[in-house]
Amino acid sequence: MDSTKLAVRTQALLTKVKGNSDLGADAREAAELVAELQPVLRFLEHRYYVEQDPLVADIEYDTLFRTLKDLESRYPELIHPDSPTQRIHQGLIESFDKVEHLTPMISLDNTTNLEELRLFHISILENLGVLQAGNESQAWRTRAKDLGDTLIESAPQDDLFSESTAGDLFTNLDGADLRYNVEPKFDGAGIALLYENNALIRGASRGNGRMGDDITANIRTIRALPLTVPLQDHGIVRMEVRGEAIIRLSDFEKVNERRTQAGEAPFANPRNACAGSLRLQDPTEVDQRMLSAFIYHISYMELADGTDPIQRYPKHTDRLELLQSLGFPVPEYGPSDGIDGTYRLCQEWAEKRDSLAYEIDGCVIKVDDVATQEQLGSTAHHPRWAVAYKIAARQSTTRLLDIELNVGRTGAVTPVAHLEPVALGGVVISRASLFNFPLVQKLDIRVGDTVLVERAGDVIPHVVKTIPDLRPPEATAVIPPEECPSCQSELVWDEPAAGDEVTGKVLRCVNYRCESQRVERIRHFASRGAMDIDGFGEAMAAQLVGAALIRDVADIFTLTMEQILPLERMAQTSAENLLRAIDEARDRPCWRLLTGLGIRHVGTKVAQVLCTTYGSIHALAEAPSDDIAEIDGIGTVLAASISAWFRNPESQALLERLKTLGVRMEDPEQPSQASDALAGEIFVFTGSLERFSRQEAETVVALHGGKAVGSVSKKTTRVVAGPGAGSKLRKAESLSIPVMSEQEFLDYLDTYGIDIS
Ligand SMILES: [Zn+2]
Known part of the structure; x- marks a missing residue:
C-alpha cells in the first residue's frame, strides 16, 4: 500500500x-481492527525510525499501539509473530x-589520506x-607520492586518478566498470540479518x-529494522544483509542521562553503549x-527462479536501491568516477560530520560493479574491492x-573540567564534563593529570579516564565542595540509588532561591x-536574573x-522581537508549559501524556497521585x-500568577479532521499575523490534514510570514522553502475551498 493511503x-x-473504549466487542470486529492496525503501526514505525519524519504525535502512536496490544491480549489467536507488539521478547536469554x-x-x-586512496586504486x-x-x-606510485593530498584540477586524458577521464580510461577493460561508491562508515557494532x-x-x-552470536531477540528491538519485508514480490527467497547497529546522538544523551539519574556510570561513547x-x-x-541501525550490503541472495543475482542486480548501488525500496534504513551514498x-x-x-544525527568515523569506498568485486576477491584479511x-x-x-x-536547575552541583585547549576532530575544546564527584574519585582523576577526552557529535565533550603514568607530583585530588558556589548555602548529598553507593550520589544545593x-x-x-x-x-536568563528583573518564570x-531596552546588546528591534516572542508563548499547548x-x-x-489525559493543568493539579500512577508509562x-509538586503552596502561587498573566492552562478540544487536502504539508507561521491568529491558522492546517510546527527545517514545505518575521524567514529562504504572505495563504486555502473563518 502506498504511503498516502x-x-x-x-x-x-x-x-x-x-475515546472509544468498547472496540473489538466481538471476535470478527477485533480481527478486522488488528488487520488494519498492524500495517499502519509498521508504517508509522518506518516513518519515525527510518525516514526520521514522524507522521503523528508520539502519544497518537502510543494510543494505536496500546489498542493493538489490548485487542491481542483479549484475542491471543490474533497475535502474529511480526506484529509491532511482538518486538520485545519477555524473559532472559x-x-x-x-x-x-x-x-x-x-x-x-x-x-x-589521498595518497593511500590512490595506492588502493593502483593495486x-x-x-x-x-x-x-x-x-x-x-x-x-611515485606520482601518487609526489601529488600527496593535492587533487588534480585539469588532468590529461589518460590520467589514472582524475574524475573526468576515469570513464574513458576504463572503457576497454573487458566490460569491467571501475566506478566507486562512497558511504559513511558508522561507529557502531556490525550485524548480519537473515530473511x-x-x-x-x-x-x-x-x-x-x-x-557470530545469535542475538535475534535483541535485534528485534531495533525499530528501524523491518521484521518482515516483501522479498517475494521481488522473487527473492532468501537474503542475508549486513549493516551496523548504532545509537543516535540524541538518544545516546537520553540513555546516559537515565543512567546517571539511576546512579550508573555513563557510557563513554555511542559505540561502546x-x-x-x-x-x-x-x-x-x-x-x-534506543538502538537504531543502517543496512548497507547484501551479502547473500537467492532468487526463486534460480537466476544469478548479478544478472538482476549487477551494481552495488542497484542493491542499495533494492534495500531502500524494501523498507531498510539505507545510508546516503554517492557514486563517483x-x-x-x-x-x-x-x-x-568529514565536513558535515558534526551536523549528523549519528557518529561516523570515516567513509567506505566500494567498487560498484559486483562482478568486478568478485573478480578482485579478498586477501586473508581484507576484501580487495573496498x-x-x-x-x-x-x-x-x-x-x-x-x-x-556547575549548578543545575535542580540544584545538582557537578564538576566541569577546565582543560588545556586541545583540537578534537576540528574543534578546539577547553571544557569537558566530569559527570559527578563520586565518579571523579572512583576514576581517581586529579587536577594536573593528563586525561583522555572524547567528543561525540555536538554532545558536550567528556573526560574518559586519567593516565596515572603521566601524573606530576604536584597533582591534587578533587575534593567535593561544602558550599554552593552560587548562594553559599550548605550542600547535601542525595541518597544513592540502591546498589550503587559510588556513582549514584549527587551533591545538591537545596536552596530554592539560589541564583x-x-x-x-x-x-x-x-x-x-x-x-x-x-x-x-542562557545569556538572556542570566542577564535578567542578574539585573533583578525576574525571579521566577512567571516574571518573564x-x-x-x-x-x-537598557540591557546589554539590546536594541529597539531585538527588544520588540523578544517581547513578541514572549507574548506568543502565552498560547503554547499545555504540555510545553508543563515541561x-x-x-x-x-x-x-x-x-x-499527562496533558492528553487530563486536558488542563488544573485537572492534573487536582488529580490524586494514585490516579496519575495508573497512566501507562508513569508509575x-x-x-x-x-503530585507533591502541585501540593506545594509555592507551586500553586506560581501557577496562579501564570494564569493571571494570560498563560494558557488548558488545551482546546481536538476537532476531528475535516479533509486531507493539506496532507503532507508542513507549515511554519512567523512574524505578526493580522487577519487571523497563529492558533487559528494552525488549527485550520491540522483540520485539513497538514502539520504546523514551530521551527523551520528541511522538512518544512511552506512558510507563512507576516511583518517582523526574522530568523525563521531567513532560514526558509536559505533552504529555498516557498514563503507566502498572509493574503497568499488565504488564496492558497481558497483553491482547496477552505475558509479560515
Ligand atoms: Zn545554591
Whole structure:
C-alpha cells in the first residue's frame, strides 16, 4: 500500500480509536481492527525510525499501539509473530548460540589520506591486469607520492586518478566498470540479518567474522529494522544483509542521562553503549537503549527462479536501491568516477560530520560493479574491492588544569573540567564534563593529570579516564565542595540509588532561591523543548536574573520595553522581537508549559501524556497521585513527584500568577479532521499575523490534514510570514522553502475551498 493511503488510514484509525473504549466487542470486529492496525503501526514505525519524519504525535502512536496490544491480549489467536507488539521478547536469554555467517564478515583495510586512496586504486588496476606490475605501476606510485593530498584540477586524458577521464580510461577493460561508491562508515557494532520467506529469522553479531552470536531477540528491538519485508514480490527467497547497529546522538544523551539519574556510570561513547547493549541478556533492557541501525550490503541472495543475482542486480548501488525500496534504513551514498572523486566525497562527509544525527568515523569506498568485486576477491584479511577512509579521531589527551563547578536547575552541583585547549576532530575544546564527584574519585582523576577526552557529535565533550603514568607530583585530588558556589548555602548529598553507593550520589544545593538554579530554571522554561521563546537563551536568563528583573518564570510575562531596552546588546528591534516572542508563548499547548515548569522527571513525553489525559493543568493539579500512577508509562514514583509538586503552596502561587498573566492552562478540544487536502504539508507561521491568529491558522492546517510546527527545517514545505518575521524567514529562504504572505495563504486555502473563518 502506498504511503498516502496509509497516512489516510492512520487518521481514520485514530478517529475511530480515540475515546472509544468498547472496540473489538466481538471476535470478527477485533480481527478486522488488528488487520488494519498492524500495517499502519509498521508504517508509522518506518516513518519515525527510518525516514526520521514522524507522521503523528508520539502519544497518537502510543494510543494505536496500546489498542493493538489490548485487542491481542483479549484475542491471543490474533497475535502474529511480526506484529509491532511482538518486538520485545519477555524473559532472559540464557546464552547466545553461535551461528555461522553465510559469507565471512571480514574487516576493511584503512586509508587516511589521498595518497593511500590512490595506492588502493593502483593495486586494484594491477589485480585486474590493467596496469603491469613493475615499472608501469611503480611510475604511478611515485606520482601518487609526489601529488600527496593535492587533487588534480585539469588532468590529461589518460590520467589514472582524475574524475573526468576515469570513464574513458576504463572503457576497454573487458566490460569491467571501475566506478566507486562512497558511504559513511558508522561507529557502531556490525550485524548480519537473515530473511527467509519475507521474515527476519536470524540476527547475528559479527563475532570473529566467520561465527557470530545469535542475538535475534535483541535485534528485534531495533525499530528501524523491518521484521518482515516483501522479498517475494521481488522473487527473492532468501537474503542475508549486513549493516551496523548504532545509537543516535540524541538518544545516546537520553540513555546516559537515565543512567546517571539511576546512579550508573555513563557510557563513554555511542559505540561502546551499542556493542554492550547487543550482548545484554534481557531484551527489555536492550529496548531501553534506543538502538537504531543502517543496512548497507547484501551479502547473500537467492532468487526463486534460480537466476544469478548479478544478472538482476549487477551494481552495488542497484542493491542499495533494492534495500531502500524494501523498507531498510539505507545510508546516503554517492557514486563517483575515479579515485580522486571518492576523496572529494570523503572530505564532504568529514565536513558535515558534526551536523549528523549519528557518529561516523570515516567513509567506505566500494567498487560498484559486483562482478568486478568478485573478480578482485579478498586477501586473508581484507576484501580487495573496498577500503575504509578514516577521518580524524575525536579522542585526545590533554591536561586537566582545574575543576569548575556547575549548578543545575535542580540544584545538582557537578564538576566541569577546565582543560588545556586541545583540537578534537576540528574543534578546539577547553571544557569537558566530569559527570559527578563520586565518579571523579572512583576514576581517581586529579587536577594536573593528563586525561583522555572524547567528543561525540555536538554532545558536550567528556573526560574518559586519567593516565596515572603521566601524573606530576604536584597533582591534587578533587575534593567535593561544602558550599554552593552560587548562594553559599550548605550542600547535601542525595541518597544513592540502591546498589550503587559510588556513582549514584549527587551533591545538591537545596536552596530554592539560589541564583544559579533560578537562571537554569528560567532558561529551561524558555528552551525549545519547553515554551520555545525565540531569542531567550542562557545569556538572556542570566542577564535578567542578574539585573533583578525576574525571579521566577512567571516574571518573564511581566517584562516591559522600559525594562529590557537598557540591557546589554539590546536594541529597539531585538527588544520588540523578544517581547513578541514572549507574548506568543502565552498560547503554547499545555504540555510545553508543563515541561517548562521543570517538575523532576517530567520531560516532553511525560508532559504530553499527562496533558492528553487530563486536558488542563488544573485537572492534573487536582488529580490524586494514585490516579496519575495508573497512566501507562508513569508509575508511582513519578506520580508522587508530580503530585507533591502541585501540593506545594509555592507551586500553586506560581501557577496562579501564570494564569493571571494570560498563560494558557488548558488545551482546546481536538476537532476531528475535516479533509486531507493539506496532507503532507508542513507549515511554519512567523512574524505578526493580522487577519487571523497563529492558533487559528494552525488549527485550520491540522483540520485539513497538514502539520504546523514551530521551527523551520528541511522538512518544512511552506512558510507563512507576516511583518517582523526574522530568523525563521531567513532560514526558509536559505533552504529555498516557498514563503507566502498572509493574503497568499488565504488564496492558497481558497483553491482547496477552505475558509479560515
Ligand atoms: Zn545554591
